Amino acid sequence: xxxxxxxxxxxxxxxxxxxxxxxxxxxxxxxxxxxxxxxxxxxxxxxxxxxxxxxxxxxxxxxxxxxxxxxxxxxxxxxxxxxxxxxxxxxxxxxx
Amino acid sequence: xxxxxxxxxxxxxxxxxxxxxxxxxxxxxxxxxxxxxxxxxxxxxxxxxxxxxxxxxxxxxxxxxxxxxxxxxxxxxxxxxxxxxxxxxxxxxxxx
Numbered sequence: 570x571x572x573x574x575x576x577x578x579x580x581x582x583x584x585x586x587x588x589x590x591x592x593x594x595x596x597x598x599x600x601x602x603x604x605x606x607x608x609x610x611x612x613x614x615x616x617x618x619x620x621x622x623x624x625x626x627x628x629x630x631x632x633x634x635x636x637x638x639x640x641x642x643x644x645x646x647x648x649x650x651x652x653x654x655x656x657x658x659x660x661x662x663x664x665x
Numbered sequence: 666x667x668x669x670x671x672x673x674x675x676x677x678x679x680x681x682x683x684x685x686x687x688x689x690x691x692x693x694x695x696x697x698x699x700x701x702x703x704x705x706x707x708x709x710x711x712x713x714x715x716x717x718x719x720x721x722x723x724x725x726x727x728x729x730x731x732x733x734x735x736x737x738x739x740x741x742x743x744x745x746x747x748x749x750x751x752x753x754x755x756x757x758x759x760x761x
Contacts, residue, residue: 574671578729585728618714622721625685629722632681633674633731 582635586627590648593619597652601659616652623648678731682723686744689715693748697755712748719744 597616627641693712723737 575674578671578674582725582729585725589725618717621714621718625718625722626725629678629681629685629725633678635729 579635582630582633583640586623586630586636586641586644589623589626590644593623593648594651594655598655601655620645620648675731678726678729679736682719682726682732682737682740685719685722686740689719689744690747690751694751697751716741716744 593616596619600615624645627636627644630636631638631641689712692715696711720741723732723740726732727734727737
């Protein structure tokens with residue numbers, strides 16, 4: 570029972586972190602599609618703060634042994650990849 | 666056993682959050698005492714980012730039912746009180 574409960578907590582922790590990563594992606598997507606500047610918006614500041622917040626959450630989950638260090642790194646890497654794809658798509662769109 | 670394990674996790678979560686709050690306080694203290702500008706340094710940006718990170722951790726712990734909402738709010742309130750006391754002491758020092 571105790572192992573089940575803890576593994577339930579781990580799953581929940583991982584799911585919450587994935588959800589938060591998705592929220593950042595959505596936020597940035599909205600920002601990009603709503604700004605019509607010639608260059609893509611200087612969204613770096615918002616992004617940096619959001620990424621910092623997520624990395625604090627991930628670090629906290631690792632210190633509580635809820636997720637593995639690799640899992641946390643994987644979440645951040647995946648988000649960075651998706652953000653970078655979004656940014657490139659945005660640049661292509663504006664340069665048309 | 667399962668309750669014990671979960672309550673152990675809760676205690677650990679709370680202790681980690683307190684530790685992180687203390688780290689922010691120390692960081693700000695070092696910043697203030699090392700800068701010799703006539704006014705206290707514009708440390709707001711660093712502070713905002715750090716506070717945002719901590720509030721994300723606290724929110725995460727609440728969503729995992731590791732700490733209560735009041736406990737989380739208490740941690741942030743306490744830190745804000747200590748930071749404000751530090752800031753006032755710093756202003757008094759510089760105005761001497």
